[in-house]
Amino acid sequence: xxxxxxxxxxxxxxxxxxxxxxxxxxxxxxxxxxxxxxxxxxxxxxxxxxxxxxxxxxxxxxxxxxxxxxxxxxxxxxxxxxxxxxxxxxxxxxxxxxxxxxxxxxxxxxxxxxxxxxxxxxxxxxxxxxxxxxxxxxxxxxxxxxxxx
Numbered sequence: 001x002x003x004x005x006x007x008x009x010x011x012x013x014x015x016x017x018x019x020x021x022x023x024x025x026x027x028x029x030x031x032x033x034x035x036x037x038x039x040x041x042x043x044x045x046x047x048x049x050x051x052x053x054x055x056x057x058x059x060x061x062x063x064x065x066x067x068x069x070x071x072x073x074x075x076x077x078x079x080x081x082x083x084x085x086x087x088x089x090x091x092x093x094x095x096x097x098x099x100x101x102x103x104x105x106x107x108x109x110x111x112x113x114x115x116x117x118x119x120x121x122x123x124x125x126x127x128x129x130x131x132x133x134x135x136x137x138x139x140x141x142x143x144x145x146x147x148x149x
Contacts, residue, residue: 022073028103033074033082037072050074050084052098052116063118065092077129079103084120085135094120
């Protein structure tokens with residue numbers, strides 16, 4: 001009987017659906033990166049996931065999931081490269097290469113590709129192409145709406 005009250009308290013603080021945090025269209029508008037979060041309750045656990053969806057809604061794929069930590073709005077570096085700022089958390093999964101044409105050529109050593117690439121930034125105050133990610137002075141995200149799933 002003494003376990004009933006703590007169970008109700010934990011259950012009462014959990015959310016069973018993800019909440020939309022960000023919708024970030026790619027340059028040119030062919031794709032949208034969507035970030036969502038799920039508050040798991042009193043113990044402070046929070047889950048995050050990011051999807052990339054085609055603008056016409058014909059294709060959607062989860063490209064990132066993680067727990068706890070801090071996430072900021074994903075940023076498109078160009079039409080083929082998505083950067084996910086995620087600091088002080090645990091990365092559960094990343095799909096870093098999608099078989100979808102992004103539009104800009106990405107070069108690495110002797111390889112080139114126009115397919116979409118996803119890069120996760122985890123180090124505080126990382127600067128990529130003059131843009132700072134995982135800044136400690138960055139405002140916390142505002143959660144907008146519930147998403148079932």
